[in-house]
Amino acid sequence: MSRNALPRHGACRSVSDALYQGTTLVVPNRFAGIGLWLLAMSKPLRNASCSHSVGKLAGLFLLASALSHTAVGQQIITLRFVDYQTGKPISNIRVTGFLWNGASMKSAARHQGVMSKVSTRTTADGTITIPIPSSTPEHLTISSIDTIDQLSTDLLVSQVLTTGLAVQADADNTVDWKLMPAVSPGEVVIITRKLTARDRTP
Numbered sequence: 001m002s003r004n005a006l007p008r009h010g011a012c013r014s015v016s017d018a019l020y021q022g023t024t025l026v027v028p029n030r031f032a033g034i035g036l037w038l039l040a041m042s043k044p045l046r047n048a049s050c051s052h053s054v055g056k057l058a059g060l061f062l063l064a065s066a067l068s069h070t071a072v073g074q075q076i077i078t079l080r081f082v083d084y085q086t087g088k089p090i091s092n093i094r095v096t097g098f099l100w101n102g103a104s105m106k107s108a109a110r111h112q113g114v115m116s117k118v119s120t121r122t123t124a125d126g127t128i129t130i131p132i133p134s135s136t137p138e139h140l141t142i143s144s145i146d147t148i149d150q151l152s153t154d155l156l157v158s159q160v161l162t163t164g165l166a167v168q169a170d171a172d173n174t175v176d177w178k179l180m181p182a183v184s185p186g187e188v189v190i191i192t193r194k195l196t197a198r199d200r201t202p
Contacts, residue, residue, distance in 0.1 A: 074131055074132065074134075075131075075132040075136075075161065075186065076129045076130060076131050076132060076186065077097075077099075077129070077130045077132060077140065077157070077160055077161070077186055077187070077188065078127055078128075078129050078130075078186060078187045078188070079095060079097060079122075079127060079128050079129075079130065079142060079187075079188050079190060080125075080126055080127045080181065080187060080188065080189045080190065081093060081095070081122055081126045081127070081144075081147075081190045081192060082126060082180060082181060082189060082190070082191055082192075083191075083192075083193055083194070084168070084169075084170070084173045084174075084175050084191045084192060084193055085176070085179075085193070086179060087176070087179035087180045087181060088126075089122070089124070089125045089126025089127070090122060090126045090147075090192070090193075090194045091121075091122050091123065091124050091125070091126055092121050092122060093121060093122050093144055093146035093147065093194055094119070094120075094121055094144060094145060094146050095119070095120065095121070095122060095128050095142065095143070095144045095146075096117065096118070096119040096142075096143050096144070097117070097118045097119075097128065097130045097140065097141070097142050097143075098114055098116070098117050098139075098140070098141040099114070099115045099116040099117075099130065099132065099133065099137040099139070099140055099157065100113050100114045100115060100137055100138070100139050100141065101113045101115065101137055101138045101139065102138075102139075105139070105141050105154065108139075115133050115135070115137045116130065116131065116132070116133055116137070118130045118131075132157070132161075136157060136158070136161075137157050138156065138157060138158075139154055139155070139156065139157060140154070140155045140156075140157050140160060140188070141153070141154050141155075142155070142167075142188065142190065144192075146194060146195050147169060147190075147192040147193060147194060147195060148170065148192060148193040148194070148195055148199060149169045149170040149192055149193075151169050151190065151192060153167055153169070153190075155167070155188065160185075160186065160187070160188055161185060161186055162185060163183075163185055164183035164184050164185050164186060164187040164188065164189075165183065165187075165188050165189070166180065166183050166188075166189045166191065167188060167189065167190050167191065168191045169190055169191060169192035170192065170193075173191075173193070175191055
């Protein structure tokens with residue numbers, strides 16, 4: 001065999017070997033990267049036949065492609081909570097978001113019209129995200145027991161996705177709009193204030 005000729009299965013080994021050695025391979029996205037990482041971690045693959053190796057590689061890339069399609073294709077709505085005086089994010093408050101169809105939230109709950117529900121706390125940047133089902137719902141209801149106004153508001157999903165919305169939860173509060181963040185399509189900015197221990201004292 002000449003010096004430059006590859007040994008048997010050398011072409012298949014080269015992909016796995018490169019991954020073991022930390023060589024950077026360009027992949028379409030992070031999900032395909034997961035597939036390659038799984039391939040590299042599979043030690044039996046290094047001793048498998050070339051055809052078996054290619055089969056495993058193809059299967060992992062199909063899985064990665066499916067994951068990528070799901071992640072990229074699904075729309076989300078971002079809820080962003082900011083303080084009405086400063087425009088700064090309100091973190092660690094409990095928020096529930098409902099996506100539903102029907103004449104009213106009560107009716108939707110009775111007739112299985114609620115398509116999605118997310119109940120969580122806001123992140124450090126004051127946000128939560130709500131995945132949108134493949135069939136876009138009509139309404140979005142947002143509620144929080146940790147804001148001064150005990151927020152509960154209903155919005156049209158179509159308007160949120162098209163232009164985004166800014167919601168002033170308490171009309172009595174004076175808002176300096178220059179300090180408020182810009183609104184993007186698919187986003188709801190809720191302008192309110194976090195409840196303090198003093199607020200909770202009767």
